[in-house]
Amino acid sequence: MKYMTAEPFRIKVVEKLKKSTKKERLEYLKTAQYNAFRLKAENVYVDCLTDSGTSAMSNEQWSALMLGDESYAGCKSFYKLEKSAQDVFGMPYIQPTHQGRAADYIMAQIYAKKGFYAIGNMHFDTFRGNAEMLGALAVDYVINEGAKANDQYHPFKGNIDLNKMQSLIDEKGKENISVVIITVTCNNNGGQPVSMQNIREVSTLAKKHDIPVVIDSARLAENAYFIQQREEGYKNTPIKEITREMFSYCETATMSAKKDGMVNMGGLFITRNKEVFEVANQLAIAHEGFITYGGLSGRDLEALAVGLQEGCEESYLEYRTNQVKYLGDRLKEFGVPIIEPTGGHGVYVDGRKFFPQIPQSEFPSQRLVVALYEEAGVRAVELGACAFGSKDPETGAPIWPELETMRIAISRRVYTNSHMDVIANALGDIYKNREKYKGMKLVYEGKITSLRHFTAGFELL
Numbered sequence: 001m002k003y004m005t006a007e008p009f010r011i012k013v014v015e016k017l018k019k020s021t022k023k024e025r026l027e028y029l030k031t032a033q034y035n036a037f038r039l040k041a042e043n044v045y046v047d048c049l050t051d052s053g054t055s056a057m058s059n060e061q062w063s064a065l066m067l068g069d070e071s072y073a074g075c076k077s078f079y080k081l082e083k084s085a086q087d088v089f090g091m092p093y094i095q096p097t098h099q100g101r102a103a104d105y106i107m108a109q110i111y112a113k114k115g116f117y118a119i120g121n122m123h124f125d126t127f128r129g130n131a132e133m134l135g136a137l138a139v140d141y142v143i144n145e146g147a148k149a150n151d152q153y154h155p156f157k158g159n160i161d162l163n164k165m166q167s168l169i170d171e172k173g174k175e176n177i178s179v180v181i182i183t184v185t186c187n188n189n190g191g192q193p194v195s196m197q198n199i200r201e202v203s204t205l206a207k208k209h210d211i212p213v214v215i216d217s218a219r220l221a222e223n224a225y226f227i228q229q230r231e232e233g234y235k236n237t238p239i240k241e242i243t244r245e246m247f248s249y250c251e252t253a254t255m256s257a258k259k260d261g262m263v264n265m266g267g268l269f270i271t272r273n274k275e276v277f278e279v280a281n282q283l284a285i286a287h288e289g290f291i292t293y294g295g296l297s298g299r300d301l302e303a304l305a306v307g308l309q310e311g312c313e314e315s316y317l318e319y320r321t322n323q324v325k326y327l328g329d330r331l332k333e334f335g336v337p338i339i340e341p342t343g344g345h346g347v348y349v350d351g352r353k354f355f356p357q358i359p360q361s362e363f364p365s366q367r368l369v370v371a372l373y374e375e376a377g378v379r380a381v382e383l384g385a386c387a388f389g390s391k392d393p394e395t396g397a398p399i400w401p402e403l404e405t406m407r408i409a410i411s412r413r414v415y416t417n418s419h420m421d422v423i424a425n426a427l428g429d430i431y432k433n434r435e436k437y438k439g440m441k442l443v444y445e446g447k448i449t450s451l452r453h454f455t456a457g458f459e460l461l
């Protein structure tokens, strides 16, 4: 009876979508230099570029907007948000920010240090960027099962490898590690969850060596739902009890509220450490806005206060993860190689296995993004050779990443399973004809390699 669960909501407002012809799409692609980020959204039929800031708000969120208190200091809306966030995180001190990366900036200022290591499962780009600009050494210690795009089953592919962490402590000394950051779910390798046991053990090991633990919690509710479904001992535990336990093991958390916060804009910096909070407050005043609004309007604070609660509803999370699984299952019927099990916010297609004839130097996953848009007007995103590729600092020789995927991100409460079918059928067709595809050449990449995918230009080979 699993698939008898449909959307736990009905549709009250609709937004029209434009359909285009293949001929038109070929033109749009040429103009965009074959980079999905450079397409106009109005020319996209089903937009799976990202799940960030694309959620549909509920009628309760829309009506909460009218209650927005736009006072500069001490606005009513802040106290509602504070109460809602305390309920979900179980931590006392809440600093709003305009979006997640602003919280990452504050986090890096406090926890990242020049020449010190920052251990993560897989650091998300915005924290990594902020930390590396300060001279920190960000290392990714996700378990081996999670490090490669593969179909090897592991229920928690976002877990941190405790042995790797211990080795770094032994080799470099605990005094050279400034922070451990657990990203839940782990975005970069498929929205893969981290188990409660792993969070607990990482925290115990870090505490033993006086290293603070922080959680990058954009998808905290999806992570909590996977813990409830997959980890022993949590089957009957309510979601918010699980989230509060997750955060009981860390000192501080950041959140991009554009994901499980169910809003289009917003972020949070949350801590249990009063001194850390006071530093964060002053950084926020300098960069974001006063403590009680942090770069957001009162109405945004209201929508987030409601959204945080809705994101933790079990019926919603069941629908959410089942929709992602539905797309994954449809793709598997066509033989399309994906990362399994499917994670929280999207399906990740294995670019290497899809196009084995295209080497990483010719961007197989990017080629797939282009093919999918060309065939069906569906926009996905490359997380592979372009996004994660780097260069040897001395020779400039390209370094190709372990992960080579195309991510199909699913927006929250936005698309139906009929849209999922459009995506699956199109990819199924492309897979049938996969031999006829050739690679791509990178013709523009800008100065900062780690950010090149946003503005890159390509040619078809």
Ligand SMILES: *Cc1c(COP(=O)(O)O)cnc(C)c1O
Pocket: 052, 099, 100, 101, 102, 104, 124, 126, 127, 183, 187, 216, 217, 218, 255, 256, 257, 258, 259, 266, 267
């Ligand atoms: C999206 C995201 C961020 C950055 O948040 P923005 O709101 O886009 O600035 C940070 N960490 C993770 C894990 C994210 O998914």
